[in-house]
Amino acid sequence: MFLALRELRFARARFTLMGGVVALIAVLMVLLSGLSSGLVNDGVSGLKNLPVTAFAFDEGTKTDAAFSRSVVDTAQMDAWKARPGVAEAEPFGNVLVNARSSRGVPIDLALFGVTPGSFLAPVAAEGGGLAAPDGIVVSASATDAGLRVGDTVTLDRIGTRLTVVGVTADQYTFGHVDVAFVPLDTWRRIHAGAGPDDQVRPETLTEATAVALKAEDKTTLDLAAGDKAAGTSALTLAASFAASPGYTAETSTLNLIQVFLYAISALVVGAFFTVWTIQRKHELAVLRAMGASKPYMLRDGLFQALVVLLGATAAGVLIGVGLGALISGGAMPFLLEASAVAVASALLVALGLVGAAAAIVRVAAVDPLAALGGHR
Amino acid sequence: MNHTGTTTSPSTTDPGGPGERSGLALSGVTLRLGDGDSLVTALDAVDLAVRPGEFVAVVGPSGAGKSSLLAVAGALTTPDEGTVTIDGRDIGAMSEAERAAHRRHHIGFVFQTGNLLPALTVLDQLRLVTHLTRGADLARREPRELLEEVGMAHKADRRPHQLSGGERQRVGIARALMTTPSLLLVDEPTAALDRARSHEVVSLLARETKRSAVATVMVTHDHDVLAHCDRIVEMTDGRLSDQTAPA
Numbered sequence A: 001m002f003l004a005l006r007e008l009r010f011a012r013a014r015f016t017l018m019g020g021v022v023a024l025i026a027v028l029m030v031l032l033s034g035l036s037s038g039l040v041n042d043g044v045s046g047l048k049n050l051p052v053t054a055f056a057f058d059e060g061t062k063t064d065a066a067f068s069r070s071v072v073d074t075a076q077m078d079a080w081k082a083r084p085g086v087a088e089a090e091p092f093g094n095v096l097v098n099a100r101s102s103r104g105v106p107i108d109l110a111l112f113g114v115t116p117g118s119f120l121a122p123v124a125a126e127g128g129g130l131a132a133p134d135g136i137v138v139s140a141s142a143t144d145a146g147l148r149v150g151d152t153v154t155l156d157r158i159g160t161r162l163t164v165v166g167v168t169a170d171q172y173t174f175g176h177v178d179v180a181f182v183p184l185d186t187w188r189r190i191h192a193g194a195g196p197d198d199q200v201r202p203e204t205l206t207e208a209t210a211v212a213l214k215a216e217d218k219t220t221l222d223l224a225a226g227d228k229a230a231g232t233s234a235l236t237l238a239a240s241f242a243a244s245p246g247y248t249a250e251t252s253t254l255n256l257i258q259v260f261l262y263a264i265s266a267l268v269v270g271a272f273f274t275v276w277t278i279q280r281k282h283e284l285a286v287l288r289a290m291g292a293s294k295p296y297m298l299r300d301g302l303f304q305a306l307v308v309l310l311g312a313t314a315a316g317v318l319i320g321v322g323l324g325a326l327i328s329g330g331a332m333p334f335l336l337e338a339s340a341v342a343v344a345s346a347l348l349v350a351l352g353l354v355g356a357a358a359a360i361v362r363v364a365a366v367d368p369l370a371a372l373g374g375h376r
Numbered sequence B: 001m002n003h004t005g006t007t008t009s010p011s012t013t014d015p016g017g018p019g020e021r022s023g024l025a026l027s028g029v030t031l032r033l034g035d036g037d038s039l040v041t042a043l044d045a046v047d048l049a050v051r052p053g054e055f056v057a058v059v060g061p062s063g064a065g066k067s068s069l070l071a072v073a074g075a076l077t078t079p080d081e082g083t084v085t086i087d088g089r090d091i092g093a094m095s096e097a098e099r100a101a102h103r104r105h106h107i108g109f110v111f112q113t114g115n116l117l118p119a120l121t122v123l124d125q126l127r128l129v130t131h132l133t134r135g136a137d138l139a140r141r142e143p144r145e146l147l148e149e150v151g152m153a154h155k156a157d158r159r160p161h162q163l164s165g166g167e168r169q170r171v172g173i174a175r176a177l178m179t180t181p182s183l184l185l186v187d188e189p190t191a192a193l194d195r196a197r198s199h200e201v202v203s204l205l206a207r208e209t210k211r212s213a214v215a216t217v218m219v220t221h222d223h224d225v226l227a228h229c230d231r232i233v234e235m236t237d238g239r240l241s242d243q244t245a246p247a
């Protein structure tokens, strides 16, 4: 480490330049990570924040449209209720609606139909919980769109009027739309497209989108066996995220960009250390002639790379977090998660080291004979 | 101040220790370079013995095999035939890692233009040797004291690019002497120096050879400096011939 540190100081301009590139990549990684978490949160926080283990959709429903297409009936719900290990099994309804608030603000809502008083019922931080047929509890994020307790919301086309009776503490969004919890019976009428005075077929009043399941403590549900008994296709909560609109497309795009960034960073670091090693070939030969062992020289080189990578990544993450703090107030869905940033930084350093190592192994191939006879 | 005192202190079992000094001995050393059709016999059945404290100059035309002689004597490579022993140890029987260890513990190299590391100050060039040989039981020199001895203490904090050619060589010599080696190998130390500097550098080598009781082999094209040497050998086409009296 004696030589490595002194070289860092001596060639600081070159190392700063390379470190600067790595730092910029780290900034980008943090911003992407924040955007990624933000989008995921915006897409599925409504599901994530439910106390649900799994959703059982109608048998054969395609995952990417499960929340909009699936319809389950009472028999399926009862079958799940009877399964071992199931603590709770409740009907869950989901439908996306366009509406207009009493202040004239157009607003899109994901209506989650739940039975008031059931384990799915939301806890209101402000106002009250679900009770009245036309009362809804909206996500905390809906207040940004101008909804307040006491406001009424009129659904487009069918004209159903709902009143905001409560607001949750956490953010509940689904497919980038604010969630409004609505009593299941009201949800069933809305889902059937029935206005306040319309008649509906009686069987629609027993339907729901899926059976929301909660496992007993410390048990894993046997979803396959339950599906067989109930005639459903169950997805764990995490797997059901993919059924949220746009979720898969968004996350895979962002993941691809991140993979490219890791690769670019490893290549930049590898290219730098390749040039750095070749430039010092004569010096390295002198060191070898002086008897420096190969492990010593490899260790020295890797240590040098590690110092630069750690420094650059730390600087980049700090700048990224600072920028993120500025962004997160605005319209962009942005959420910095310490764990995601830590994983991204560790990967950046680790892959950078791999790139550097690929270049530094050349050190071992330097022939000490080249030190003799001046400059050849 | 007599520095040879430390080098002859009782030897220990550690292979890195000072050990018993008996100098350098090459016998029947043949080295072939290149491959296939372009095989060159760089050294041809060379015999050479250098005692501790002896300063031997190797002269000869370009391409005669002088650098090859240093490479073999310095355990940078192993000969195709013959044996090379340094302080009684056969380097032909050593692995590559063992040869590297032998070089850093027992052999000092002085290269053509000093070949100092650009990132290090003069003092750090010497401290690097201490660092490289950490853990070995060696009679190491104190860097500042050694710099004083070669007349470079006043520029201890300079970097190589801030030194003249002669100063670089003096630092290179000090660096080579850090571990009180048994063998000092010097390749054309005066190639880039004027006459006055050349004499300074070579007389420094002669003085240190005696003071440290090191077996010194110096390759040179510079016939002016031969007066400082104990013995001169001439190399032609890979063969050595003795010229005992300094010119």
Ligand SMILES: Nc1ncnc2c1ncn2[C@@H]1O[C@H](COP(=O)(O)OP(=O)(O)OP(=O)(O)O)[C@@H](O)[C@H]1O
Binding pocket: A373, B033, B034, B035, B040, B041, B042, B060, B061, B062, B063, B064, B065, B066, B067, B068, B069
């Ligand atoms: N790597 C090599 N491959 C093949 N032949 C080599 C190699 N290195 C040196 N030679 C040849 O070996 C012979 C001895 O070379 P060496 O470098 O020892 O000569 P030298 O006496 O040091 O010459 P100079 O005075 O020019 O430094 C020369 O004929 C040279 O061409």
Ligand SMILES: [Mg+2]
Binding pocket: A373, B066, B067, B068
């Ligand atoms: Mg030569």
